[in-house]
Structure formats: structure tokens, C-alpha cells
Amino acid sequence: MPSADDLKALGNEQLKLQHYDKAVTFYTKAIDLSPSSIYYANRAQAHIKMENFGLALNDSTEAIKLDKNYLKAYYRRAVAYSGMLQYKKSLNDVRTVLKFAPADKNAQRLEKNLVRVINRIRFENAIQVDDESSIFDDIDYDIGDENDNGLHLDIEVTKADKRNKIHQVVNVKMTEEYVEKMIELFKNKGTLPKKHAYAIVAAAKELFKAENTLVEIGIKRQKTAGSEYQNDAVKKITVCGDTHGQFYDVLRIFETFGKVSKDHTYLFNGDFVDRGSWSCEVAFLIYSLKLLYPNNLYVDRGNHEADDMNQVYGFQDEVKAKYTERLFKCFSESFNSLPYSTLIGQEYLVLHGGLFSNDDVTLDDIRGIDRHKNRQPPKEGIQMEMLWTDPQPENGRAPSKRGIGLQFGPDVTKKFCDKNHLRKVIRSHEVRDGGYEIEHDGRLVTVFSAPNYCDSQNNLGAVVELTLEGDEYKEEYRTFKAAPHPDIPPMAYCKNNLF
Incomplete structure (x- = not known):
């Protein structure tokens, strides 16, 4: 019978092959054998690839509960929040990553883009005109x-x-x-x-x-x-x-x-x-x-x-x-x-x-x-x-x-x-x-x-x-x-x- 780590490795292979459903199956079996922040975060990544952001959010949160210092889980949750258009929550999580890993390139890029989107939304809301007008x-x-x-x-x-x-x-x-x-x-x-x-x-x-x-x-x-x-x-x-x-x-x-x-x-x-x-x-x-x-x-x-x-x-x-x-x-x-x-x-x-x-x-x-x-x-x-x-x-x-x-x-x-x-x-x-x-x-x-x-x-x-x-x-x-x-x-x- 394969171990939880063996199942995780199989999930990783399927993730690389872009077989995301299969990756989720292997990660789930690994979680059933031995719940781990890594397994939950990996499954969150597979869900993100399928745009199942609600499921990715749940898995990332479970990973954080198991290990509050696991930065990859905060990053995955930030991505899930952004996919759900909850940009401020996403920004909070990505800044948690940058607090402890300020050189993380992915987190830096995500923070920059989130700030751009949030500022643009704020600006557009500020100049919103009445419903009778037409561009x-x-x-x-x-x-x-x-x-x-x-x-x-x-x-x-x-x-x-x-x-x-x-x-x-x-x-x-x-x-x-x-x-x-x-x-x-x-x-x-x-x-x-x-x-x-x-x-x-x-x-x-x-x-x-x-x-x-x-x-x-x-x-x-x-x-x-x-x-x-x-x-x-x-x-x-x-x-x-x-x-x-x-x-x-x-x-x-x-x-x-x-x-x-x-x-x-x-x-x-x-x-x-x-x-x-x-x-x-x-x-x-x-x-x-x-x-x-x-x-x-x-x-x-x-x-x-x-x-x-x-x-x-x-x-x-x-x-x-x-x-x-x-x-x-x-x-x-x-x-x-x-x-x-x-x-x-x-x-x-x-x-x-x-x-x-x-x-x-x-x-x-x-x-x-x-x-x-x-x-x-x-x-x-x-x-x-x-x-x-x-x-x-x-x-x-x-x-x-x-x-x-x-x-x-x-x-x-x-x-x-x-x-x-x-x-x-x-x-x-x-x-x-x-x-x-x-x-x-x-x-x-x-x-x-x-x-x-x-x-x-x-x-x-x-x-x-x-x-x-x-x-x-x-x-x-x-x-x-x-x-x-x-x-x-x-x-x-x-x-x-x-x-």
C-alpha cells in the first residue's frame, strides 16, 4: 500500500502533466492517510488550476490551521481570494508572506498587481456617473x-x-x-x-x-x-x-x-x-x-x-x-x-x-x-x-x-x-x-x-x-x-x- 508521501508524489506528477482532477484524487488519498499542511496546500494548487477557488480557499485554510507558519498556504489562499475577487483579503495574506519572506518574487508580483487592481477599482468607483449617462x-x-x-x-x-x-x-x-x-x-x-x-x-x-x-x-x-x-x-x-x-x-x-x-x-x-x-x-x-x-x-x-x-x-x-x-x-x-x-x-x-x-x-x-x-x-x-x-x-x-x-x-x-x-x-x-x-x-x-x-x-x-x-x-x-x-x-x- 503506498504511503502518504508516495501519494503526494503521484499527485505532483499529475499536477505537472496538467491532469488536475487526478492530482486532487492523489492528494485527497494522502490527506486521508495523514493530514498535512503540505498535502492540503498542494491540493489547493490543483483546485486553483481548475479555478475551484472556493475549494482552494478551504484547503489553504486547513493547511494554515495545521501549520500557521507555512507561508505557501498563505500564498495559495491569497490566490484563491483573488480568484473570488476578494482583493483586500488576498492582499492581507500576500503581505503575511512578504513579512517573513520579503524576497519572494511571486508574492512581490502578486502584491503589486493587487494594489494596482484595488486602486483602479477605488478610482473608478470615485468617478462613477449617474445611470442616465452613456459613454x-x-x-x-x-x-x-x-x-x-x-x-x-x-x-x-x-x-x-x-x-x-x-x-x-x-x-x-x-x-x-x-x-x-x-x-x-x-x-x-x-x-x-x-x-x-x-x-x-x-x-x-x-x-x-x-x-x-x-x-x-x-x-x-x-x-x-x-x-x-x-x-x-x-x-x-x-x-x-x-x-x-x-x-x-x-x-x-x-x-x-x-x-x-x-x-x-x-x-x-x-x-x-x-x-x-x-x-x-x-x-x-x-x-x-x-x-x-x-x-x-x-x-x-x-x-x-x-x-x-x-x-x-x-x-x-x-x-x-x-x-x-x-x-x-x-x-x-x-x-x-x-x-x-x-x-x-x-x-x-x-x-x-x-x-x-x-x-x-x-x-x-x-x-x-x-x-x-x-x-x-x-x-x-x-x-x-x-x-x-x-x-x-x-x-x-x-x-x-x-x-x-x-x-x-x-x-x-x-x-x-x-x-x-x-x-x-x-x-x-x-x-x-x-x-x-x-x-x-x-x-x-x-x-x-x-x-x-x-x-x-x-x-x-x-x-x-x-x-x-x-x-x-x-x-x-x-x-x-x-x-x-x-x-x-x-x-x-x-x-x-x-x-
Whole structure:
């Protein structure tokens, strides 16, 4: 029988191979044999790699209880706190490390980045303006760009006086030719003219803002009192999960499963930015397709379409590096306009995270959310849960392994689906080795569309295709491998490395 140290060594091997689940298994067996601060801290590191920051926090705290002088445990807990966006607690722990090990390079780097993030948040809170103002009202769309890169875009700006302030509404006449040229420009490491960039984000924001918090598509035609009502049923819908700035994989999605068209609707289920180093390109492609096919491309908000995540996981720094700080603020405002969920054919609820802490939540509760009330997603309530929660195999509910939100079991999914007359829930938010997973007795599907996530996970990507056959949608789960891309690592533009 292997000793605890033997099991730790096996865990270390799996950690180096980036097999984090296996590493956790070996460390757990070592802990069961002989609890040790080292084993707990090592398991915390494996959880950090999987972004299970809540579990990493628990393990680091257990390590500190066993040995209050074990500095590595304080550092791991600092990283876990930063992953949970609790920056002040993270800073306290990292300064504990530096008190006793002032030359620790990792702790020095983390302290520097934490101070930068905390100061930036403090500054942005101090200059926060009223909810009626819009960054788009101050954009000059007549600005000249030194080079239009061969792109032509018709931009129309109308102005209206609202409460003694001039508001600008932007309309863009998008074309297939423009989208094709834009893709080629991005492949050649080019950027859009700034005027085009501002206009595309502004015009897309108006379309998203006009949609309901619960978008309803693919609604079958029904009759009441002899008259037809509601939309024509959409014949084919492709649901994509997280794409996380992996532009070349998004292109592969369209190449493999077909382009957006009036006969083929796409739904991107959040987290299309951050992590990957082409988040700008992904966002501009999705927004441009929304302008070209407003009734055939939809986007749900994910937990990464938020300022606090963008500050840490790369999108803000990428936009600043490729364009301007002001453009990031434009994207931020557009994210605040994104719907939170989509109902397909009255039978499939699509949302980024998962279900709720309360069994009484209904589709009408989602419909009733005033998502424009807050500039950023709330840190509690059903909006937070729609972005952050995860499934678990056991019945009931449990604290989140992420440290944010919660976990919910098959019984929770069944109650919700039965109560709301749904066939199933489709969500994203988590890597799956096979690209997708059918869970909770078939009532829940997780789909993830960023293959070889962060160039390290070796997972497949997947989409869910819903094709109308007669009066019912037929489900098909299709997978794809990662596409080749230029040699630029994930988060290449990120200046706030907190992990």
C-alpha cells in the first residue's frame, strides 16, 4: 500500500502533466492517510488550476490551521481570494508572506498587481456617473482614421435631447463583404478603424438593449380565437458555449456547422471574452453578425461580461492595447445591455451558469428582471445565480466550489423543469473534456465551445444543434477540435496576473 508521501508524489506528477482532477484524487488519498499542511496546500494548487477557488480557499485554510507558519498556504489562499475577487483579503495574506519572506518574487508580483487592481477599482468607483449617462454620447463618430484598412462602413448617427443632454443613437449598415474583409484583417493582425469600432459596439448595444431579459425564439405558431400569433418557429438553432477570445476556434465553428443566415440562427451563451488573446476579434465578429442578422444571432450574458472579471482576465488590457481605454468602456456598457437567458421553442432554457437557491423561481421571474437597473451584475440574487451556479451529481444544494454562487443537484433541475414545463436546461460555464455533458437524468446539458481551453486543457469544443422536425426540436451534440492559431499565448495582454 503506498504511503502518504508516495501519494503526494503521484499527485505532483499529475499536477505537472496538467491532469488536475487526478492530482486532487492523489492528494485527497494522502490527506486521508495523514493530514498535512503540505498535502492540503498542494491540493489547493490543483483546485486553483481548475479555478475551484472556493475549494482552494478551504484547503489553504486547513493547511494554515495545521501549520500557521507555512507561508505557501498563505500564498495559495491569497490566490484563491483573488480568484473570488476578494482583493483586500488576498492582499492581507500576500503581505503575511512578504513579512517573513520579503524576497519572494511571486508574492512581490502578486502584491503589486493587487494594489494596482484595488486602486483602479477605488478610482473608478470615485468617478462613477449617474445611470442616465452613456459613454456613447461623448463619442465623435466624425473622427478621421489615418488608415481605414480598405474597409467601408455606413454609419448613421441621430441625436436627441433627453433631460437636457444630447443622446446619440448609432445605426450601422453592416454587409457580408464588410464581415469577410474584417475577418481577413484580423487574421493579418490588423485592427478596425476606431470610428468603425465605436460604431459597431454602439449599434449592437442598441439591439441588445431592445431585447427582453429572457429572449424567446423558435416559438411555434399557435392559434387563439382563430388568429395566429407569436413568431415563426426557427428551423435550426446552434447553441455555443464559452468561446473565451479563441477567435480561430469561433471561425472553425462557422466553417464546420454553417454560417449565420436567415435559415440558421446562432446563440452564444456568454463568456465570449477574457482568457484568449483575441477577445476583441471575437466580440467584433459576434457584434457585426448581430448587426447583419439581428433576428438570427443572439447572445446571453456570461459571468465574464463584467468589469471585475475583465480587469483580471485580460479583456480590458487587450482592448487598451489594441484600441483605447474608451472603447473598453463602450464594451462594458454594451455588456450591461446583454440579455441573461434565452427560451427556445418554449422548451429549452439557455443561460450561462445554472439554477437557483430557491425552488419557487419561474420563467416569469426571469422575464421580470430589470437588468438595466445595475451597471454591473449584482453579487447576489437570481441574476448572480444565472451567471455563476454549477451542477453537482448529488441531490440538493451545496456551497460553490468556485466560492461564488452555489451548486445544485438533479432534484433541483427536475423541479425547475417540471414547474416551468421545460424539456431541459442548456448551460455553459465549465470545461468538459468531450465538449459537452448530458447531466441530471437528461434534463441538463453543459456545452463548452473553447477547445483546448487556454492552450492547455486538451478538451474538445462542442455545440448543441436544435433542428425543427415537425412540431419538435431534434437535438444533436456536435464536437470539434481546436484550430491552429498564431503563437500568442492566452492572456498575452494582461497586466494584472493574480494567479
